[in-house]
Amino acid sequence: MFAMIIPAFIVGGVICVIGQLLMDLTKPAVTPAHVLVIFVTGGAILGALGLYEPLIKIGGAGASIPLSGFGYSLSKGAMEAVGKRGIIGAFSGGVEATAVGIASAVFFGYLMSVAFKPKG
Amino acid sequence: MDNQSLRKPTLAVSPENYKILAQQYTPKPTIVKNVIRAFAVGGIICAIGQVIINFFVSIGLTRVEASTAATATMIFLGALLTGLGIYDEIGKFGGAGSIVPVTGFSNSIVSPAMEFRREGYVLGVGAKLFTVAGPVLVYGIATSIVVGVIYFLIH
Numbered sequence: 001m002f003a004m005i006i007p008a009f010i011v012g013g014v015i016c017v018i019g020q021l022l023m024d025l026t027k028p029a030v031t032p033a034h035v036l037v038i039f040v041t042g043g044a045i046l047g048a049l050g051l052y053e054p055l056i057k058i059g060g061a062g063a064s065i066p067l068s069g070f071g072y073s074l075s076k077g078a079m080e081a082v083g084k085r086g087i088i089g090a091f092s093g094g095v096e097a098t099a100v101g102i103a104s105a106v107f108f109g110y111l112m113s114v115a116f117k118p119k120g
Numbered sequence: 121m122d123n124q125s126l127r128k129p130t131l132a133v134s135p136e137n138y139k140i141l142a143q144q145y146t147p148k149p150t151i152v153k154n155v156i157r158a159f160a161v162g163g164i165i166c167a168i169g170q171v172i173i174n175f176f177v178s179i180g181l182t183r184v185e186a187s188t189a190a191t192a193t194m195i196f197l198g199a200l201l202t203g204l205g206i207y208d209e210i211g212k213f214g215g216a217g218s219i220v221p222v223t224g225f226s227n228s229i230v231s232p233a234m235e236f237r238r239e240g241y242v243l244g245v246g247a248k249l250f251t252v253a254g255p256v257l258v259y260g261i262a263t264s265i266v267v268g269v270i271y272f273l274i275h
Contacts, residue, residue: 017216021151065169067224070225071263079267102257106229108200
């Protein structure tokens with residue numbers, strides 16, 4: 001149950017530090033929204049180059065929980081689907097591989113936005 | 121109105137001195153502190169994610185399924201904690217440590233949607249859910265298609 005927790009902590013921590021430096025060193029040009037876009041795009045490109053897979057192996061959730069892991073799943077899904085279905089796979093694979101994440105973000109996001117009132 | 125009765129300011133600071141003084145009282149860049157906090161908070165969130173993955177593996181899911189299920193669980197937790205107003209407190213402390221994990225993505229969906237509910241369920245909640253998620257999906261999905269097409273062409 002507690003396997004891989006330390007590597008996840010370290011790899012996840014380091015990835016978040018990169019995001020923090022990105023924001024602090026470019027203030028105020030890079031907002032949290034920019035950070036998320038940069039990480040998802042960066043993860044997708046690193047995944048395509050085969051450079052993100054080792055991070056997942058070493059860090060487990062430390063690499064899959066940051067948004068760069070979402071980007072990695074997108075491009076990995078697209079490449080795997082190309083192998084099965086050709087060019088159509090390039091369009092279907094990314095969303096297919098991340099469908100659970102996208103759908104649960106929309107569903108739970110909507111649910112909580114309606115259920116709770118903002119503070120202040 | 122005659123200003124002659126006002127006494128002259130006793131402040132004897134030249135512009136150069138003022139600059140130095142102002143610098144002394146300006147808070148130092150807190151980058152080191154921010155980095156340590158981001159590392160700790162981001163690390164803890166990912167460690168929790170790992171515990172959830174391990175749990176799903178222990179009840180019989182494959183590693184890939186467990187990772188997907190854990191991501192969905194973290195999205196749920198991020199949305200719930202945002203609704204309860206707890207995630208914003210974590211965010212004030214953790215900076216990017218709370219933004220970069222998928223719980224931060226979840227926070228970026230719920231926060232504006234909750235805020236703009238008074239503008240209705242379609243143009244308020246429905247539209248604002250995608251204030252940040254929209255750009256993330258646009259760039260993420262577009263990149264994956266470009267990757268897929270290039271992969272198709274070179275294979």
